[in-house]
Amino acid sequence: MADIAQLNKLCSQVRRDIVRMVHAVNSGHPGGSLGCVEYFVALYGEIMNHNPKAFSMDGKGEDLFFLSNGHISPVFYSVLARTGYFPVDELKTFRKLNTRLQGHPTTHEHLPGVRVASGSLGQGMSVAIGAALTKKLNGDKSIVYSLHGDGELQEGQIWEAAMYAAANKVDNYIAAVDYNGRQIDGDVDNILTLGNLKAKFEAFGWETLEVANGNVLEDVIAGLKKAQTYLGKGKPVMVLLHTEMGCGVDYMTGTHKWHGKAPNDEQLQAALCQIEETEKDY
Amino acid sequence: MLIETMTTKYTFTEKKDTRSGFGVGLLEVGKQNADVVALCADLTESLKMDAFAKEFPNRFFQVGIAEANMIGIAAGLTIGGKIPFTGTFANFSTGRVYDQIRQSVAYSGKNVKICASHAGLTLGEDGATHQILEDIGLMKMLPGMTVINTCDFNQTKAATIAIAKHNGPVYLRFGRPAVPNFTPADQKFEIGKAVTLIEGTDVTIVATGHLVWKAIEAEAQLAQLGISAEVINIHTIKPLDDAAILKSIAKTKCVVTAEEHQMHGGLGDSVAQLLSRKSPTPQEFIAVNDSFGESGTPDQLMTKYGLDTTDIVSAVHRVLKRK
Structure with missing residues (x-):
């Protein structure tokens, strides 16, 4: 197992990357990105068997990850870069003309680590x-992971997919929901409540578990490892990650207002004061 | 009817549906290539995918009435090297799942073959909810999407086999009714390559799908009147065979386009765009003019909406006057 202290340091640096990236272009989605740092670091730093140095679209023999809520691209890009998929320095091109780091992730610019475009919600x-x-057809024992926003679950396609996965025993797959309770217009419960989400996925035939604090790295790792024990038993696996939007930057928490808004110069400094630079800033 | 006294330059021994050409082609390509997989949204028999499903149960995915999910799963299946063929009606293959195709297939550059039956008015009695006349336009607007509309059983079979060898997203459109099967069984299908069926000098008729046979019939009628029509079978609407069309136009100086689709966004649009850029030429359009379809027999509908052999002949007379 990787050194937790080391991975926590990586979490800190990823948070710095996120706020610096969105500040630099005065656009992007810091809130959800900050809330999912521990999930991404757990996945790419500990959980997945993957090959950053020799990325291939087909990923045969590797675990695969799909980001369905593509707007949290800052955390995805930072973690991909800092785990070796592409140079960390490239983070400074985020959302700029001719970049491989498009506002929402895409395969179109051939950025290593991305296997499908996402952003229009509900498709991942x-x-x-x-x-x-395909992994099953190929006799490939590797695992497929995906992440979804909780607001994203309002899209009908999610439930078509959820029904299919259970009915067809897609049991080499662990999905996760960034269950932060917030979406652009406000609290999910006020926009269109998800009701009892765990019961919904269970009723759809999924093995469903919750991570009570999705912003504690050890808990996320433990939750994902627990999820792995359910694989191969005829059910897809869902991990509901209770996270905090904006986690790590005090003024970005407790509100939905930083879903898709960048900090100004002053706000950036206020954020960076709270987040230790553990690896070098890009 | 004049046509009954005509002898066309092409003959057929039987009428067959294009969708059966797809089914036979899919089975064959499944035997040729173990990476070919197929998905269907509860229309397996309508799409003639049952033979593939029976032969390759592990490579056939019944997704239920959930087309958006089908397109997404197809995109995912390509990751690891599969070549997915999705099957449902043209309406549910395009308009219903446009954003899924746009993001997960086209923008993501996935090697998915979207195969669509029951396109156009010839679906018949089901009416306008199921008779999509906008699908060619929807699909040809997507960057990188290849768009094919086949004219008979043999061509549809050949196209199905050919697109499996083409790396990239493809929209393959075909229909429900039995129509003359007149192209060669052993034809070589080249994506993007027009087929000049009949050479002529006075007018070019550029047709796709079910209108190709009607164009052949129209040519016979026109020949009786001393008008020499060139008939081009455009099975690939995108990429369009610009060279073949320009070569013909250089000779005939006028064109009639014919398709079972809206005038807006169809083959005629693509041809007009080509000609306006390269060689402005009088053009008449045989297509549905900004209207939905309705219930009726296929023949009744093709007549009512102006997509019949006689309509092509009339259009030729009109365009000749504009030369």
Whole structure:
């Protein structure tokens, strides 16, 4: 197992990257990105068997990850860069003309680590299921992971996919929900409540578990390892990660207002004061 | 009817549906290539995918009535090297899942073959909810998407086999009714390559799908009147065979386009765009003019909406006057 202290340091640096990236172009989505730092660091630093130095689209023999809520690209890009998929320095091109780091992730610019475009919500679970089916056809024992926003679950396609995965025993697949309770217009419960989400996925035939604090790295790792124990038993696996939007930057928490808004110069400094530079800033 | 006394330059021994050409082609390509997989949204028999499903149960995915999920799963199946063929009606293959195709397939550059039956008015009695006449336009607007509309059983079979060998997203459009099967069984299908069926000097008729046979019939009628029509079978609407069309136009100086689709966004649009840039030429359009379809028999509908052999002949007379 990787050194938790080391991975926590990586979390800190990823948070700095996120706020600096969105500040630099005065656009992007810091809130959800900050809330999912521990999930991404757990996945790429500890959980997945993957090959950053020799990325291939087909990823045969590797675990695969699909980001369905593509707007949290800052955390995805930072973690990909800092785990070796592409130079960390490239983070400074985020959302700028001719960049491989488009506002929402895409394969179009051939950025290593990205296997499908996302951003228009609700599509990633279907894609992940397809990739999991191909792994089965290929006799590839690797695992497919995906992440979804909680607001994203309002999209109907998610439930088409959820129904399919259970009915067809897609049991080499672990999905996760960034269960932060917030979306652009406000609290999920006020926009269109998800009701009892755990019961919903269970009713759809999924093995479902919750991580009570999705911003504690050890808990996320433990949750994902627990999820792995359910694989191969005829059910897809869902991990509901209770996270805090904006986690790590005090003024970005407790509100939905930093879902898709960048900090100004002053706010950036206020954020960076709270986040230790553990690896070098890009 | 004049046509009954005509002898066309092409003959057929039987009428067959284009969708059956797809089914036979899919089975064959499944035998040729173990990476070919197929998905269907509860229309397996309608799409003639049952033979593939029976032969290769592990490579066939019944997704239920959930087309968006089908397109997404197909995109995912490509990751690791599969070549997915999705099957449902043209309406549910395009308009219903446009954003899924746009983001997860086209923008993501995935090697998915979107195969669509029951396109156009010839679906018949089901009416306008199911008779999509906008699908060619929707699909040809997507960057990188290849768009094919086949004219008979043999061509549809050949196209199905050919697109498996093409790396990239493809929209393959075909229909429901039995129509003359007149192209060679052993034809070589080249994506993007027009087929000049009949050479002529006075007018070019550029047709796709079910209108190709009607163009052949129109040519026979026109020949009786001393008008020499060149008939081009455009199975690939995108990329369009610019050279073949320009070569013909250089000779005939006028064109009639014919398709079972809206005038807006169809083959005629693509041809007009080509000609306006390269060689402005009088053009008449055989297409549905900004209207939905309705219930009726296929023949009744093709007549009512102006997509019949006689309509092509009339259009030729009109365009000749504009030369």
